[in-house]
Amino acid sequence: MQLFRFLFAAFLFVAVSAPAQSLKGKRLLVFSKTAGFRHASISQGKQLFLQIAASERCKVDTTEDAGFFTPEKLEPYDVVVFLSTTGDVLNAAQQSAFQEYIRSGKSFLGIHAATDTEYDWPWFNQLVGGYFKDHPKPQTASFINLDSNHPATKFWPAVFSRFEEIYNIKSLQKDRLHFVLAVDETSYTGGNMDGFHPMAWCHTFEGGRAFYTALGHHPETYSDADFRQHILGALQWLLQS
Template sequence: MKLVLAIFINLTFMGELMAKQFNVMLFTKTNAWHHESILDGVTAIKKLAEKHHFDLEWHEDPNQFNEENLNRFDAIVFLSTSGDVFNHTQKQAFKQFIQRGKGFVGIHSASDTEHNWTWYTKLVGRRFIVHPEIQTAKLDLVNHDFPGLSWFPKNQLWTDEWYEFGPELSNKLNYLLAVDETSYEPRANMGDVIGHGMGNFHPIAWYQYYDGGRSFYTALGHTSAVYRNSYFLDHLFGGIYWAATAK
């Protein structure tokens, strides 16, 4: 009997040691533009989960957004989602998730998702407006104190799809990265939408506390190659870590 009890205690202790540090949902639903890099992003985030010992579930079904299911997660990552993806009930479940003190991570076209849902656009912080052709530009570090940015270069050349954003939809945004518009051609023409750039300060990544929870957004991540970039992966894990833990 003592042996059985000892084995039980040991297995319980080992289970606690092996428990993952937090639980994340990865969501990739698209109802508009579908980025070819999504699968590369999924693979990269799965590797981050393995490397940093957190649980990850990948879903494309918006029916996963119900209160009972979302209670299992600490943060939800929107990887290049697009268009209108939720019905009213699903919106309410996601809103309550954030209000319970949980975290959101938006990557690239997460800012081109649910344009007409005011609460969501404020959660992201800014709306995507337009972008020029993919170009190499100078990426500037604004704040190195945020998780994942300690070793990020102050300035570096970076090739991506540089989003132009509308005005701030929240006054709580804390900026992390910006792109130097003098280093590339920011003018864009997408038919009925014309872009002229954002001027002297063109933010690319930011975070905020919002409606009881946390929100991190990065506009980087259009190309497949960026998901093999160690600086980007550190930046991305820093956002996931902060959104899930508030540390």
């Protein structure tokens, strides 16, 4: 019955899949500034994006300098990645520049603690889709593939197991989002989202695109082939015209 509820929920959202988009020649800015908890996996996350740059023939810059968030400096990038950012990382002028960037038709990718960021900025809540609430201890759980056609999830079976730090999410913008991955709360201890517990989603927003995945806590995750394909698929979706 629990699995049926998850699968039924998937049909409530409009399909957003399309042929894979090449990353060749695209530019990505990976931003990992932290003003709160700092994940040990950030270094491995940066390395993953540099590996993607080499294999996909795109350009990746990594920074923890919020000074990059000006209209002029953001303009060359096709995607800005928030890699486990935490806390209040942008001032008012930088926030305005990022809003302008998204409204120009560019894209945002949030990974893991990106939802533990900018709690006092309502626009960011709408962009990223929700905020981190809390989490139980990392454990193995059953994950549900809600969209077998989406490039970020199409390679996973309908149900599969992963070891992860599983975020509970608050202020979830449920009506705005297309959910592509969820976790079965009956398969582990500590879930508190009343049965439907999304773990990755995407949407179009104010002219741009946004994708968020709650996966990515552990350093070893970033050398996992499935997680790499998950991130690569998210980028392909974000870069669709």
